[in-house]
Amino acid sequence: MAAADLDLLQGTLDLLILKTLTWGPRHGYAVASWIRETTDQRLQIEEGALYTALHRMEKRAWLESEWGLSENNRKAKYYQLTAAGRKQLRAKTALWAEYAGAVFKVLETC
Amino acid sequence: MSRIPGLKRLVRIERDGAGIDRAVDDELQFHFDMTMRDLLANGMSADDARREAQRRFGDVTATRERLATIDRSLVGRERRAAWWGAFTQDFRYAVRGLRLKPGFAVAVILTLGLGIGANATMFGIVDRLLFRPPTFLAAPALASRIYLVRDNAGKPFTSDYTGYQRYADLRQWTSSFELMTPFYINTKPFGTGEATKDLKVGISGADLWKMFDIHPVAGRFFTAEEDTPPMGQRVVVLSYGLWQTEFGGRRDVIGAKIDLGPDKYTVIGVAPTGFNGLGTTPVAAFIPTSAASSQANGGRKQTWYTTYNMNWFPIFAQRKPSVSVQTASADLSAAYQRSYAAQIAINPQTTPIATAHPRAYAGPVLRDRGPDESNSAKVATWLVGVAGIVLLIACANVANLLLARALKRRREIAVRIALGVSRSRLLMQLVTESLILAALGGITGLAIAQWGGTIMRRALLSDTDLPSALSDGRVLLFCFGLTVITGLLTGLAPAVHAAREDVASALKAGAREGTVQRSRLRAGLLIGQAALSVVLLVGAGLFVRSLVNVQHVRLGFDADRILSVDLSDRGVKLDSAQQVSLHQRLLERAQSLPGVEHATRNLTVPFWSDYEWELHVAGIDSVSKLGNFDLQAGTPDFFATMGTRIIRGRGIRAEDRAGAPRVMVVSEAMAKKIWPNDDPIGKCVRMGADTNPCISVVGVAEDVRRGKLSEVDLHYYLSIAQFQPTDGGLFIRTTGPADAQQERIRRALQRVMPGVSYVTVTPMSTIIGGETKSWRLGAIMFTIFGGLALLLAAIGLYSVVAYTVVQRTHEMGVRVALGAQSRDVISLILREGLKVVIPGVALGAIVALFAGKWIAPLLFDVSPKDTSVLVTVVVTLIAVAVAASWVPALRASRVDPNEALRAD
Secondary structure, eight states: OOHHHHHHHHHHHHHHHHHHHTTSOEEHHHHHHHHHHHTTTOSOOOHHHHHHHHHHHHHTTSEEEEEEEOTTSOEEEEEEEOHHHHHHHHHHHHHHHHHHHHHHHHHHHO | OTTSTTOOOOOOOOOSHHHHHHHHHHHHHHHHHHHHHHHHHTTOOHHHHHHHHHHHHOOHHHHHHHHHHHHHHHHHHHHHHHHHHHHHHHHHHHHHHHHHOHHHHHHHHHHHHHHHHHHHHHHHHHIIIIIOOOTTBSOTTTEEEEEEEEEETTEEEEEOOBOHHHHHHHHHHOOSEEEEEEEEEEEEEESSGGGOEEEEEEEEOTHHHHTBOOOOSEEOOOOGGGGOTTTOOOEEEEOHHHHHHHHTTOGGGTTOEEEETTEEEEEEEEOOTTOOTTSSSOOSEEEEHHHHHTTOOOOTTOOTTTOSSOOOBOEEEEEOTTSOHHHHHHHHHHHHHHHHHHHHHHOTTSOOHHHHOOEEEEEOSSGGGSTTOOHHHHHHHHHHHHHHHHHHHHHHHHHHHHHHHHHHTHHHHHHHHHTTOOHHHHHHHHHHHHHHHHHHHHHHHHHHHHHHHHHIIIIIOTTSOOOOGGGOHHHHHHHHHHHHHHHHHHHHHHHHHHHTOOHHHHHHSOGGGGGGOOOHHHHHHHHHHHHHHHHHHHHHHHHHHHHHHHHHSOOSSOGGGEEEEEEEOTTOOOOHHHHHHHHHHHHHHHHHSTTEEEEEEOSOOTTTOOOBOOEEETTOSOGGGGOOEEEEEEOTTHHHHHTOOEEEEOOOOTTOOTTSOOEEEEEHHHHHHHOTTSOOTTOEEEESSTTSOOEEEEEEEOOOOOSOTTOOOEEEEEEHHHHOOSOOOEEEEESSOGGGTHHHHHHHHHTTSOTTOEEEEEEHHHHHHHHHHHHHHHHHHHHHHHHHHHHHHHHHHHHHHHHHHHHTHHHHHHHHHTTOOHHHHHHHHHHHHHHHHHHHHHHHHHHHHHHHHHHGGGOSSOOTTOHHHHHHHHHHHHHHHHHHHHHHHHHHHTOOHHHHHHOO
16 A cells, blocks of 8 residues: 555544444454444455554543453453544544545546 | 443553553454454354454554553553642642641741751852852863962961962973963052042953853953063953943944053953953953053062062963873972072072972862961851751751641541551652742742842952852752752651551540650750750850950051041152152141041051061161061151050151151050060161161050951051151041041042042941951851741740640649649649750750860950850750740640540
8 A cells, every 4th residue: 555545544544443432332353343344344454453543542542441341251451432532533524524525526527 | 431331340451561561462362362253153264264363453463562562651651640640639738738727837938948048048158159160161170279388487388379470480381281370350440530440350361261161242352462571462351241331332342442550451352241250259351461560560670570579469270181180280399399499599598499398289279268268268168057057957847847747637647547548648748748848948048048148248248259049050959959858858757757657546546645645856856956056056156256356356546437548640650759749738638628637648558558677676686586567657647547545655746857856656565575674765776777877766656456356566657757658648537437438538639639640548447347257257147047046946946845735735634623733834834845955955055165166266356165155045045945935834824624624
C-alpha cells in the first residue's frame, strides 16, 4: 500500500473501532470479529494494526481498558469508550462524511 | 471503570515492565485462542486454522513490541498523574488545615521568615565580601591577588600594596601568568567649579580588560600602549552608570574631554553595566595607571615608575591554565627576590635579603580573604554563624509548634491510620504541610532580606556594592535551599512522631489521657533554644558595650563639632608664597563665616594622614627607637578648634610667627616617653639633624588617638607659621553639629579657590565613623539577632507551657478540687517552665564563656567574660521565661474543677 494512503487507513481504522465500541465494552477479538462481519469481510484489516490502534487510543484516553471475564469465562482485556473517545468519534464521522462526499462529487462530474 | 456492567474486576493493570509484557501476551493469547476456536468450529483443520490466524494478525513479534511500548508510556504517565493527584490532595488538605488555624500559620510563617530572612541578608553580604569573584571575571579560578611577604624584626609582614617598578619586575621576571595588572580605586574630582564632585576612579593596566568577559557598550577599552610610563595617554573608560547619569547615554560622548583630577581626559569607551573591575565597591570610571600616576613624584633622582619606595596599588594576575598556584607562587618569589636585589642596588640601606627573606604568593582576589581581612568582614563572618543560630532556633520553635499540633491531632491521625491511610502517605501529608509553611516562610524571608539588605547597604556597608536580594541569583538559590532544608527539618520530627503512633491506644484514650505525653524531644528543643539565646545575647551585650566604649573613648578632640577642609589644586600652579596666601585667605574666610566658632590651618588629618620627622633630643641616642612621633602643625586657634586640652604650659600663640623663637607642644604620652622623670617644659628638641636650632617645648596637650581608636599616639604640634608647609588644609569648629554646616561652608570656601582648584569638606565624625564601623555592625546585628532569638525562645516556651496547661486541665481540676490555692497552681506551672529554661540558660552561659575568647579580638575594651553582661542576660532570660509562663499559669489557676472533671 502506498504511503499516502496510510493516514487515511489509520484514521478509518480508528473510526471503525470507536464506532464498534459505541455498543458497549468489548475485547479486541470481539472488535475484530464485529468489523469483519459487519463489512462482510470486504475490509481486510490486519489484526496487529487493530490492537496497536486500541492501545494507542487507550494512551490518548479515548478508550479505557479493564481485565474482565469473557463469555466463555476466560480472562480478557475489555475496552470501552471514554467521553473523549465519543467526542473523537463524532468529529471523525463528520470528517469522513465530508471527505467521502467530496470524493463522490469529483467522481460524479466525469 | 466500575461502571462497566456485569464486569468483575479481577486484576489491576500491571505496573512494572514484566507485568506489562505479561499483560500484552495474555491479551494476544486470548485473541489467538478465540480465533482458533471459531475457525475450528467452522470446520477448518488445526494447521489451516493456525495459518489463517497468523495471516489475519500479521507480524506478531513486532506488534507485541509496539503494544508493550505504548503501554509502558501509558503506565508512566498514569503513575505521574497519580503522584500529582496525591500531591495536590495533600496540598489542598494542608492548606485547608492551615486556614482553619490562621494564627498558628502566621506564627510559623513569620518565625521561619525571620530566620530565613536573617540568613539571606547575611549570606548576601558575606558572599560579596568573601566568596563571590568580581562580576564578569573570565577565569575566577585562575585569578589572584599578589601578596608580598618579608620579615620585619623576625616577624613576617605581608602586604598586597606595591609600586610600579616592582610590578614591572614581577611582570618581566615571571612566566606563570598570562595577565597582570595593578588595580586600585582613587577618589578624583570630576567637573569644575561648584558642581565639582568626587568620583571613585578605577586605575589599572590594559590587562584588566582581558581578565574579564566583557565588551565595551560603546567605543573601546584602553590598550597597553596607552598605559606606558612616564605619561601614558589621558584616556578614560566611563562606567555605564556615569555614562547614563552624566552624559544621558549619548554615543557622541566618545572623543569628548572631561575634567578628572588635575587633568583633562578623553572618553574612549563605556564599560558594561555592573562592571566594577576587581574591587567590591562601585567604580565610576577607569583610567590607565600611567596617566593616573604621571603627576606623582618619585623622590630624589627617581621617577614614580622607577622608585621602590612608594607603594600605592595591589597587583592582580591571571595564571596560565597549566600552571598550579604553588608553581606560580614559587615563580613570584624568585622574581620578587631578584627585584629585591635590584632595589638594594639602588637603595643600599634597604634591609638585606638574608634578614628580610622576601617571598611572594598568589592569593585570593578578595582582600577580605587574605591576611588583611577587615574587622567588618570578620564581624560579618561571625554574623553568618549567628544568623544560622537564629534559624536553628526558629526551626526548633516551628518543630515544637508542629509537634504540639501533631499531639493535638493524635486521634484524628489514629483514625486516619485505622481507616487505611498508609503511614508513608501520612508522612507525606505532614511533610507537605511543613514544606508549604517553609515556602511561605521563604517568601517572607526574601522580603525581609530585601529590606534588610537595603538597610545594611545604607547604614553599615555603604562602600560595598551589595546587590539587592531579589535581583541576586545566588541569594535566591540560597534562600530556596534553606527553605527546603527548613521544611524537611521542621516536618520530620512531628511526622516521625505521628507515624510511630500506636493506633489502638490513641483511639481508646480520651483527650485527657494525653497528659501523660510529656515529650522529651520538646523539652530538649526548648533547652537548646534557651542556650542559643543566651549565647547570642551575650554576644550582643559585648558588642554593644564595645560600641559604647568606642563612642565614649576620649579621642583628644571633639569630633562632632569639627569639619576637615581639604584642598585640591587640580593643576593650578601656585608658588609657595601664593600657597601661603591662599591658605591665609581661606582661614580668614572661614573665621568670618556665621556658625564658625574657630578655625585653624592643619598639616594632617587624624585617621587619614600622618607626618613624621627625625627628632633629636639631648641624652637620647635614637628618638625613633622609642616609637613613631606624629607631627601636626596649626595656627593659634588650633587647640581651641580641636577642643584638645592643654594640660601644662601653653598652646600655639600669634607671636609664634616665622622668625620668633621656635616652639613645640607635645602630647602627654610623648612627654612621658621622652622625659619620663623630667618636666618637659623648656626642653629642647631638634628636627632633622642634631645640629639644627632648638625648638623649645612650651606646653603639654592631652593625648590623642589618630591612627587607631584603641591606641593613643605620640604626637607633637608646631606653629604652622614657623614650619611653612606647602600642603595641609583647615579644621573648622562649628557652633552646632558639624555635618549640618558642611555644604554651606564648602560653597563659601569654594569661592576663594583660584581657577579649577577646589575644596572638599568632610565632617570629622564621618572620618571616625569608618573606624567604628565594625563595632557598629556587630552591635546592631548582634542586638537584632539576639532580640530575635529571645523573642522566638519566648514564643516557643509560651506555646509549650500553654499546651501543657491545656493537657493538664483535668489534673488542675483535681488539684483545685482537693483544695489547692491558685497561688499553688501558678507556681506549679511556673516551675514547669523554669525547669527547662534554667538548664538551658546554664548551658548557654557555659558556651558563651567558652566561645568568648574567639570574639575577644573584635571587642573594644571589654572582656569576653564580662560579668555584668552575663548577669544581665541570664536575668533577662529568666524574666522572659517567667513572663512567658505566666499567662498560661494564670489560665491554669482559673480552672473550674466542676467543668474540668465533668469533661470526657
